[in-house]
Amino acid sequence: MSTTTASGYAAPASASAAQDTLALIGRVLIALLFVPAGFNKLMGFAGTVGYIGSVGLPLPQLGAAIAVVVELGVGLAFLVGYKTRVAAIVLALFTIAASVFFHNYWAMPAEKVMVNQLMFFKNFAIAGGLLAFAAFGAGRFSIDRR
Numbered sequence: 001m002s003t004t005t006a007s008g009y010a011a012p013a014s015a016s017a018a019q020d021t022l023a024l025i026g027r028v029l030i031a032l033l034f035v036p037a038g039f040n041k042l043m044g045f046a047g048t049v050g051y052i053g054s055v056g057l058p059l060p061q062l063g064a065a066i067a068v069v070v071e072l073g074v075g076l077a078f079l080v081g082y083k084t085r086v087a088a089i090v091l092a093l094f095t096i097a098a099s100v101f102f103h104n105y106w107a108m109p110a111e112k113v114m115v116n117q118l119m120f121f122k123n124f125a126i127a128g129g130l131l132a133f134a135a136f137g138a139g140r141f142s143i144d145r146r
Contacts, residue, residue, distance in 0.1 A: 022077075024081075027084070027142075035072060041067050041071060055058060081139070082142070084142060093122075095130070099119070105117040105120055
């Protein structure tokens, strides 16, 4: 038995089950980055506002609220596979923006460059994984497929 994908490729049923399982595991692993971070920002909202303000961004309270909604709210939607493609794009854009504003290694003192350059490119890699979910969806084990 085979399953025909959106691209017309006939994949064996076992490949589809493996892909769906890997998609679920991937969503869980990526959500582990966003959901706890959003919860921590919510619980330490004043500290989050202070940190956002410390890098010179305007309206730090609004920025902190957006961060909580995206990381916690959109992160949970991504985790359970609800509107996964949209959630993945929002998380990818958020991650890229956070990298530019908070890991701008090119403008940091020499002792901070290495770790922030690593974080910058790690975040871009995460954004790439999120864009793959935007392209291919959440898989069978998701609310989107129900």
